[in-house]
Amino acid sequence: MEPRKFRTLFISDVHLGSKAAQTDLLLDFLRHHEAETVILVGDIVDGWRLKRSWHWPQGCNDVVQKLLRKARKGTRIVYIPGNHDEFLRDFPGMHFGGIEVADRIVHEMADGRKYLVLHGDQFDVVVHNARLIAYLGDWAYDTAIAINVVLASIRRHLGLPYWSFSSWAKLKVKKAVNFIGAFQHVVAEEARRAGVDGVICGHIHHAVMEDLDGIHYVNTGDWVESCTAIAEHADGRLELITWLVPLTTDKDRPESASVLDFKREADMQAA
Structure with a gap:
């Protein structure tokens, strides 16, 4: 099967060095997708985990060798470091094996739109708050009843009023959603200050494409759980691709191969 060809691919949050990194799926994705430019949007290497x-x-x-081979064959690869691979932020403008390092870039789509x-x-x-709150929320629901019983007994012996752990956990989960939304709007505001049409980022492992008050916000997701990437077509359309099942034969195809471009989804809904 011939690889799908794109103008640009955006990939982030691979976390090489973490046991959770989905390297097999990423390699399979890279075998079946080619692009003139590949932009690595941070946290490709998990330096924090490797230090521990x-x-x-x-x-x-x-994965590293695959990217280097693509660079040798003429693919432009830009590496924008994140917080987990922040050691590369000391080398803006440098090239390593044909891979460029940049703190941030403005990318112009084929249709003329500019993205930070x-x-x-x-x-x-x-984000730091959102991670903690989301973690607490996950296990709070499963253990809420047992914890409530224990805490109620302890607080009663201490002469303290009743306090519901489960209610607290639910509140924190709601706040986590609000934090993610706040992150998106803050990043979109940064794009607005830069005078561009949209922003492409990673970091929070939440793949999405949506319009935020006139700014097209795009998050690439991750290769730890969701296994997603953003692809730019030759005409400038953006596509969110999910790659959860290896494409082993010409007839096989990932069960959730892709989600159509934000603009096409809007057109379909309008129709």
């Missing part, structure tokens, strides 16, 4: 405990299986080498491309951790005042 070295974990670098063959799959990590394979950055990782997004610059707005971490939102």
